[in-house]
Structure formats: structure tokens, C-alpha cells
Amino acid sequence: MSARLPRDVHPVAWWLWAIGLATAASLTTNPLVLMLLIGVATVVVMARRSDQPWARSFRLYVWLGVAIVVLRVVFRLVFGGSYPGTVLFDLPRIPLPDWVLGVSLLGPVTLEALLAGLYDGLRLATIVICIGAANALANPKRLLRSVPPALYEIGTALVVAVTVLPQFADSVRRVRAAQSLRAGETGRVRRLRRFVVPVMEDALERSLALAAGMDARGYGRAAGLTAAQRRTTGALMLAGLCGVCVGVYALLDLTAPRFLALPMLGLGVVVAVAGLVSAGRRVERTRYRPDRWRWPELAVVASGVAVGVVGWWVNGHQLLIAYPDLSTAPEISMVALVGGLLGAAAAAAAPPPREVAA
Amino acid sequence: MIELRDITFGYDERPVLAGVDLTIDDGELVLVSGPTGVGKSTLLGVVTGLVPRFSGGTLSGDLLLDGVSILRTAPRDRAHVVGYVGQDPAAGFVTDTVEEELAYGMEQLGLAPESMRRRVEETLDLLGIAELRHRDLRTLSGGQQQRVAIGSVLTTHPRLLVLDEPTSALDPTAAEDVLATLTRLVHDLGVSVLVAEHRLERVVPFADRMCLLTGDGRVQVGTPAELLAHSPVVPPIVDLGRAAGWDPLPLTVREARREARALDLTPPPQPTLVAAPAALTARRVTVSHGHTVAVRELDLTLGAGLVTALMGRNGSGKSSLLWALQGTGRRQHGSITTSDADPARLEAAQRRNVVGLLPQNASDLLYLETVDEECAAGGAGTRAILDRLVPGIPGDSHPRDLSEGQRLALALALVLVARPHVVLLDEPTRGLDYAAKRSLSGILRALADDGHAVLVATHDVEFTALAADEVVVMAEGEVVSSGPVRRVVAESPAFAPQVTKVLGAPWLLVDEVVAALETA
DSSP: OGGGSSOOOOHHHHHHHHHHHHHHHHTOOOHHHHHHHHHHHHHHHHHHOOSSGGGGGHHHHHHHHHHHHHHHHHHHHHHOTTOOSOEEEEEEEEOOOGGGTTOOEEEEEEHHHHHHHHHHHHHHHHHHHHHHHHHHHSOHHHHHHTSOGGGHHHHHHHHHHHHHHHHHHHHHHHHHHHHTTSOOOOSHHHHHHHHHHHHHHHHHHHHHHHHHHHHHTTTTOOOOOOHHHHHHHHHHHHHHHHHHHHHHHHHHOTTSOGGGSHHHHHHHHHHHHHHHHHHHHTOOOOOSSOOOOOHHHHHHHHHHHHHHHHHHHHHHHOHHHHSOOTTSOOOOOHHHHHHHHHTTHHHHHSOOOOOOOO | OEEEEEEEEEETTEEEEEEEEEEEOTTOEEEEEOSTTSSHHHHHHHHHTHHHHTTOOEEEEEEEETTEEOTTSOGGGGTTTEEEEOSSGGGGOOSSBHHHHHHHHHHHHTOOHHHHHHHHHHHHHHTTOGGGTTSBGGGSOHHHHHHHHHHHHHTTOOSEEEEESTTTTSOHHHHHHHHHHHHHIIIIIOOEEEEEOSOHHHHGGGOSEEEEEOSSSOEEEEOHHHHHTTOSSOOHHHHHHHHHTOSSOOOSHHHHHHHHTTOOOOOOOOOOOOOOOEEEEEEEEEEEETTEEEEEEEEEEEETTOEEEEEOSTTSSHHHHHHHHHTSSOOSEEEEEESSOOGGGSOHHHHHHHEEEEOSSGGGGOOSSSHHHHHHHHOTTHHHHHHHHSTTOOTTSOGGGSOHHHHHHHHHHHHHTTOOSEEEEESTTTTOOHHHHHHHHHHHHHHHHTTOEEEEEOSOHHHHHHHOSEEEEEETTEEEEEEEHHHHHHHOGGGOOHHHHHHOTTOOOHHHHHHHHHHO
């Protein structure tokens, strides 16, 4: 049972789980299913988030979701003038000039228009909340750090960029306060200069200090690659990426020849993975206490994938459950209910988070 | 172990180092010293390889590691031999928790996971930071950050540790902790240490050898006692020894005490403090950032014509208090009265005329290309004030090219041109050498004599002794002691300057001892 001792679950597992939930949410407008998914995501976050700063971001995503729903409904009110159905109340229609043909403001408000807005907004809000759940459960920086060794440089650059943002905000605040302590130009453009020059100088100095610090600690030591090896790796990566691009394009454009679609995509992925492996094998770097894949990670991913698969099945086979009629109360099927609840299994499977003394 | 041979470095026509020879042996602590701007950081950079790669300039001569030249080796390929900790440790952090930061260097070197784990645990214990292992690096105090930065280069087991001003941002106690850690590394692990430091009084007792940059690009190398006899920059204790004619010069407080027993001095006359009219009165001022209370119901009176020093460990709320007194920082409770109005109720432009503040990072105030443009933007009279503070700064020079002290004076002139009655300074002594500190203390004294009330936040006990009339010591947002500088310094040994430590309570400054010696 050592896999269930308090520890951090692999960040990739949480993200795959969240993507499964988001997929299910994107394939339905049934408010009952969507609320179920939001509920499941919330329960898992509450049960398994740590007390680190990023874990508190979940609330922000919930508020963002609420804002999305409200906005959608308001838009339907303002622009959805001619939606047929039960009229709830009549607002005066505001005529618009000819060049915005087909758009009208206000007008009679129907129950169906509001419900359509509500369902639609709820779908988007659920997707956002699922992403928020992943963010709260897994440190985004640790996710970046689990990229394959060949992409390590890019991962580090992203980590640094993420770190620099709060420092930048801090620097802006400091300079603004400092500039108020002295007299100087007050014109619109010149005042901007007063403000931008010290902030930029500060940012530049910081980046140089960081670059010097990283270099002095061995970042980017020569990995002993020969020119031929480097060329092979580069060629493999490029060919792989081209293959993936062509494959995705053909998959979406139904007029393209079919042999360019899935086969090309598959081939591209295989070549790109070969490139990554070839580059990664020659990297001399090691990783300190890497996150490990054990059965709880697999269970978390499985629960997310199960939710996604059930959502996809409902979308194909129970059309009225996935996209309920606006004129009647929505219903939920046994399959959809059980499918949604499967997501909560992640909370049971994942070990509790590590306690961190503040 | 590491040998610099005839190292010469310069930017275009301006030479910085000329024919420097220096050998660093195993298990030795070498102190690099000299006035501001003579190239101490450059010398350290040559050893780490960051100069000329990150600075530009031309470098000649040779750098040998066990007889093999590494002059053209990139810093990253020296990382397993040379560990470097910069002036601001927080600027060099790559990861976000202590444990990951300690492991970062080893990951780059490709060490096996088991030895990484072992070394991280050893280093956590060695530096006494085991309880910080999961902490976010940005939430650590200055002293803790410095120790983590040292730890993060130690894990790769370098043979030489290079530190640039490791204690300049630290309060006296944290500085002693960091220095004790360094000595322990030298003694227990046999690591060599090359350290540049302005505040010699902190480091000299620990140094095996000194490397003194004389200003013409050359260096003198020798034992601290030899070099300090003639050095232009010396700690107060050596000044005292020179004045009293002690030979050999004492380098530690203990040695000096033994010598001082022979001295028979009449105590200095106690200056009678006249009650100064209050220029600023703060009552029950409270500042909190979220759940942390930075300043808690604090009472403070600043007398016109007095210089008050504000001391306390890193994070004790000094900066928050200064910004609240200035009026920009929001206070939750309390009142501030000045001769004009509560500064918090004024517009920024009027606030400047009441309370002036020189922030910790003085260059945040500057944004133009030349000193003349800055003075013109500051308003009529700025140049005159600047010339009175530090005469002879060329008007066409770029503010970033000025020395630390000159840049500070320029920023101070821009603040003073609004003619505030109260002047607040936040850590102005960072990066200043003894001469610059002495002239800053003269500037503050002149301001006070003009009737200004001056409050200066500082970690530097020697500067406090030199410049202040009164001292306020803060801890956890509250005042723990306040009063005339002699009394406070006598009460808390941690804030006592070296002369007080050697000679006992009423003595504060070397100048007083010199005067007493002359009359005796």
C-alpha cells in the first residue's frame, strides 16, 4: 500500500483526468450532466488538493465559470431577439442601421432563448472549471518539468517565464511608487517613459543575473553530441512535426485524400517520438526525485478516460440525453449518471497530498 | 589550486585589472577588499568565467586550475569546480522550492539520483535549513535565502566557493550566521572560499588571506594584519588600533580588548540632548498585508534636527513603516501628524513637499539619459542641491555609470528639491564603502542641522553609530527599544559597534577615542 501514502500524484495524471472530464462536458449541453461534472471536479479538488499557493486558484476558475454563464444569458437577452417559443416578457426592439443586417437588439424574451444561453454557458463553464481543477491539483511548474529530456531547455524557459511574471508585477508596483516620490514630466507620453524605462532596466538586469546564475551552475553543459547526431535528431523532429501537421489537416478537411489522415498522423507521431528518444538518450542530465507512475496514477487517468468515453457514447447513442429539448425539463440516463460519477473515483484512488509545513 | 597569472582586463580604454597575480590554496578563505568600483566583482567574475562572457571587455593573462588553463572554459563547464553566489541570491534562483533549488546544479551535472538525494540531505543539515526544505524560495528571509543559495552551489561539491557581498543585505545576526556557515565549510570540508565584502568588520576575523585592490588595477596579497596596516579601507577596530599605536594590529574584538586594558582614557563628554520639537508624530500606526501584520500599533516621534536610525532584522516591518509614514503605503489604523497635514490625505505632488522618501532601490527614481536631464526634470534647484551633496558629478554622464554613492546622491537631490521637512531613507548604505558612508553621514548631519527630521533604516551598526542621534529598534512590527544612540547600543550588544564592544558603554566612535588620546 506504499503507493497510497501521502505524496504528490504525477501532474500528468491529473491533467489527463481533467481532459477526460472536459471532453465529456464538451459533448453535451445537458445541465444535469454538466452540474454533475462540476460537482465531481469540485469534490476531487477539495479532497486531494495540497495547501500550496497554486491550489487556491480553483476558486478563481469557479468565479470565471459563473461569469461565463451570466454573460451567455445576458447576450441571449440582448441579441437573441427572434428565438421562437414561450414568451416570458417583451422588451422594446431597438432598430439597428441597415449595415448590421440580421442583428437586432432586445425584443421579446423567450424561455427557450434563456435556457439555450444557460446550457451553452454551463458547457463552457464546466470545461473551464475542469481545467481549473487540474491546475489546483497539479503544480503547473511540475507539469512543465515532466517534459521529455530532449525538450528540457524549452521546459526550463517556460518555468522561468512563469516565475518572472510575478516579479514583473512587483517591479511595476515598486517603480510606480518610487516615481511618485520625485518631480518629473507629467505629459501623457513622457509619463509613460518615466515608468517604462526603470521597469525595463530592472527586467533586463534580473534576466542577466538569472542567466549568469544558471550558467555558473552548469545549465546547458555540452552533452557530447557530434554534429551528425545532432543533424539526425533535428531531421527526425522536423519530419515528425511535418507529418503531424499534414495528418491533422487531412483529418479535419474531409476533402483531402484519406491516406493522408490517420496514417500520416500516426507516422508523424512515431517519427517525432523517435526524434525525442534519440535526443533524450544523449542528454547527460539527471532528474532529482522524479514523479513516479504507480497504480494510483493509472487509476486517476482511467477514471478520467472513462468519463470521456461514456460522454462520447452518450453523445452518439442517447442524443436526447446529450442535447435535451429546450421545451421540456432535462432528463439524465443511468449511463450518463454512472459515467459522470466515475470521475469521482480519482479522489478515492489518489493518495492524500503531502503535508507541507508553512 | 587556482592560480591567476598576469590577469589584465578592461573595457576599451578603461583598464580595470592590470597584471593581477593571485593563488588560492585548498581550504583557504581569501577576502577581496578595496574601495567601491575598483573591480572586486570583476576579479570574482574572472574566476567564475562570467567575465568577460556576461560583461564584455577584453581579458588577457591566464587562469590555471591545478596547472591546466581554464581561461577559455565556459562558466557552465567550470560548475563542478567553482560555485558562485551573486550579490542578490534571489535573482539567481531557478526553481521554486528549497529542495529543488539544492538539486538543480546536480541535475545539470548528471549525478546519479541516489547521490543527489544523499547530498541534498547532507547539505540541508550542514547549513541548518532542513526545516525549510519544502518552502517557497520567495517566502524566505534574506539570511535564509543566502544560505539556500550557498547550499545550492555546495551540492555539486565545488572546490572553490566564490561569494560577492554575501552579507550586504543582511541584518547583523543573519550576517553572522552566514559567516559562521562559511567558516565551518572551510574548516570541516576544506572548501576554498573567495569572498568580496565591503563591511570588513564582519569578515576580517574569518579571513586567512586578503587581496586588496588598490584602485590602479593592481592587487596586494597578504595576511589581513599586514595589509590592513596600510589599506585605504579598514574596519573601525583597525582604525582604533592605528590610532592607539597597537602592534600587531588587533583584528578581532577579543584581541583588541586585551590591548585596550592598558589604555587610560577619560570618557567623552556626554552631549546634552535638547528636546527637539516634533516634526512628525505617528500614533498607533498599523499596516498589514493580507494576514501578515507588518507594523502593529506603533508610536513614533521624529524630532526636527535629529537623525534617527531605524534598525531591526530583515522583515521586521521597517520598509512598511517608512512607506506608511510617507503616506503612499496604506495604513489600517492610526494617525500621522506633521506640521502641514496627514501625508496620506495629500496628492502625491503635495506629499513630496511634506515627507521625502528615498526608497531601497534608488535607481527606481531615475529614468533619463544624463544627470543634467534628470536635474532639469527634477525642477529648479536640483543641481544646486546635488552639488552640495556630492560636488563635481559631470552633467553629461549616464546615471547608471555613476558610482553607488553618486547615484544615491542624485536620487536624494531629486527627493530633497521638493523641500520636505521630514526625510526618510530606506537602506541607503548598501554597496557603499567606508568613505562613501562617512560622506553620507555628513549629508544627513547637514540636513538635520537645517532643521529636517531624518529617519534612516539600516542594518549597518557602524553607520548608525556614525550618523544617528537616536535609534529605534523594531521587531515584528513593534518598537522594542528606542532612545539616544549611546543608551540603545549599550542595552543591546547585537547592535553595538566595534568601538563599544572593545572599550565599553559610553564609547561609540574612533574619532572620540582619537580626541581622548590627544588630550591624555
